[in-house]
Amino acid sequence: MTSTLPVDEAPAPLRRAPSHRVIQVLAVWAVLAMCGGIWRMLSPAAGTLAVQLGLLISVFLLFALLWDFRRANQRLVHAQRQLPESFAIGNRQSVTLTLGNVLAEGTTRELTLEIFDHTPDSMTIEESMPIQFSMEAGRSYQLLYHGQFHQRGLAEFGDLDVRYLSPWKLWDVQQSIALPQAVKVYPDFMSIAWLDALHDDEQHMLLGLNRLQRRGDGMSFRQLREYRDGDNIRHIDWKASSRQQKMITREFEDERDQQIVYLLDCGRRMRSQDDALSHFDHALNAMLISASVALKHGDAVGMMGFATDEQRYFRPAKGHSQLNALLNYAYDIQCTQNTADYLAVTTELALRQKKRALVILITNLHDESADELLAAVAYLKRNHQVMVACMREAVVSRHLANPVEQSTDAFLYLGSLSYMQRRQALIDKLQNQGVFIVDAEPDQLHLGLVQHYLSLKRQGVI
Incomplete structure (x- = not known):
């Protein structure tokens, strides 16, 4: 726009300034003036003629400059x-x-x-x-x-x-x-628009996602269609098959009208940068791509940004127009130097979001805030399903993959290993609370979010 x-x-x-040509002309004029001075010293009579000629050239040059200056006023x-x-x-x-x-x-x-x-x-x-x-x-x-x-x-x-x-x-x-x-x-809406234009199977192939087997009865009936190889025989409609004189099966679709709320960390921990985009920009792009998929599956999507100078809440709603509204709502959110307050944002969300929802918290995990995060997640779990999407720093993975040849390499390796172990311990504690975890490098976060969302849909969890 x-x-x-x-x-x-x-x-x-x-604005007008003398061109290179003027400088060249003045340089030639200066050389001629010097020559005229030498000529006058050698021959006073001839020198007088040189002076007169020099004055004539000077007047002509001044006239040309003024005339051209006046013509250049348009x-x-x-x-x-x-x-x-x-x-x-x-x-x-x-x-x-x-x-x-x-x-x-x-x-x-x-x-x-x-x-x-x-x-x-x-x-x-x-x-x-x-x-x-x-x-x-x-x-x-x-x-x-x-x-x-x-x-x-x-x-x-x-x-x-x-x-x-x-x-x-x-x-x-x-x-x-x-x-x-x-x-x-x-944010990168071009990838979203391109992805949104694809059929579901094409989306899955492009994103490298696998179709998951439906479990349970949490699926809605969609239509009857002709049986295909690989269809579940339990879904065959024998009465319809008898009338049509061919095998007819019932086709189901995932439950719709669920609510997805993203909690987007806008604090200082999201300012890290491994490539051209910051972790925050990768998180915002991933949120919008997964929101596009959720909206296409008939769910309502909303968001709340926290650790910002002014807290933002976008009420969940359905429809393709919601994605455009979300883009316009979130396009100018910037990362701040504030520290994320998980308890404050979960308390605020509990007041605003009464209906049961899948709450997806997108953040960077650090062990110094582990107790606060665990308490906030436990509070959310009372009324909502909770997913924590966290980003692995690519530089840490590189330090662990690099060969150790010098003492500095050893220090980097041990520091990175200790950091990853503490991080994994926090992830294990979250999973023990029944929290769904997406753990990926920033440029792969969108794949993890979409994969886990579709997995939960297929399993009838949401």
Whole structure:
């Protein structure tokens, strides 16, 4: 989503500076002046003529500079910037600049432009600025450049600076074109949209998920259909088979209308970064991908962000529009320096969420807050199913995999091993309380969340 910011009615004045050609002319003039001085010393009569000639050249040069300066007071270029409807963090997207000029068509003059677009600081541009190209008089051109954002939230494009030479090329003219635009940079919704467009079987294949055998009777009847190899013979409808004179089986679907609530840790422990995205951005992307799958299965999805400067709660609801609403609600949530207070957020959720739900807590596990986390989970378990999704730091896994060759390697290995053992002990305690655990590296968290969600659906737990 893009919006145009208000601008001042008066455009910025043109800025003119002497070009390289002027510097070259002045250098030649200085050399000639030195030669004239030497000539006057050797031949006073001839030197007087040289001085007069030098004054004539100086007057002509001054006239040319003033005349060309005056001719360079017109704003020759007009431009527009076309942005995508929305931006997604980490995705390569293009920006189009449409440029034109006010020179009469057929004029022999050709403009050589240097374009510098003031993009947001959070956007990395592939092309080097300024971009140079030439345009003929009276023609319009489209210029394309590419970039990607590495930070979510509201971002602002600024002015477009265009530099070109005056008619006699004695002045560099810089024209600023006011094109302020504000854009929303969302989490990686492109992957979500692409995934959402796929059939269930295609989704499972793409995500590397396995179909799980349904257990129990917690499945809803969907329809009758012709029997296929591999179908459970207990689901054959013998009466319908007798009427149709062929094998008919009952097809079931997972229970719908369940509620899924995500508790997203926005505190300082989520600021860790193993690649281009922080753990928090990976967690947000994983939450949205798994929420998309849950919504497609007919469940209601909501969220609560905690350890933020202002606590956010998004009430569970169903339907495809809920995903768009969730994107717009969560796109500008940023990680803070606050410490996660698990007891406070679970108490707040208990007041807001009365209906039984699957509560998915996405956080980074650390043993110093183990007692508080265990108490918070035990409190949630009174009325809800609880899943804790935690991320393993990739750097710790690398330290454990690296060969030990020096004392520093040994220290890193032992420290990483001790950390992982304490972490695993906390996971074991959570599992002993009946908590479902997703433990994955940040870039694989979405797979773990979707796999466990579908597993619970298939088993009739939710």
